[in-house]
Amino acid sequence: MLGLKLPTDPRWVNIAEKNIQEILTDHAFCEIKAASTAISLMVSFPEYTELVKEMPSLAKEEMCHFELVHNIILDRGWTLGRDRKDHYVIKLLSFFPKGGSRTTQLIHRLLYAALIEARSCERFKLLSENLKDKELALFFRSLMESEAGHYTLFLNFARNYGGRKIIDEKWQKLLIFEAEIMKSLGGKETIHG
Secondary structure (H helix, E strand, O other): OOOOOOOOOOOHHHHHHHOHHHHHHHHHHHHHHHHHHHHHHHHHOOOOHHHHHHHHHHHHHHHHHHHHHHHHHHHOOOOOOOOOOOHHHHHHHOOOOOOOOHHHHHHHHHHHHHHHHHHHHHHHHHHHHHOOOHHHHHHHHHHHHHHHHHHHHHHHHHHHHHOHHHHHHHHHHHHHHHHHHHHOOOOOOOOOO
């Protein structure tokens, strides 16, 4: 369903499991950034009414996810660590040329948001199926389903605004580019790294 060209190496779960506090902190910040993306889309592209109508719910959901992750961190006696650069996202953004029409800029933002959600979904599935901590495995399972919905939401908006054929071609190129990025990642205790 996700169409990712390079699945995450299952050994990444071992790295995650040994560094669960770091994974949870990184995950918490990913949720904040996802909420921020929804808000930013509304602010930057207010003329796209259908998009603007969907983004408040998405922002609320992402902030609820942040709260859930933060509560798990607190319940385990930890504190939220500091945010760090997301090298995956930085590399992913390099795929898109700067400039272009407002619609092109919007489509690029929707596509990279869709791909981030797709990769998160795939990682959450791995965690849900392989973590020894069953409480966390169930938690990641519940979020996996949300991420899949977010992925399709963003991709469908891109298709609506750019035309299915053109967007699907661009999407396939982006998936190939992302697979190359993933070859150099997977060794860190981050959701995407």
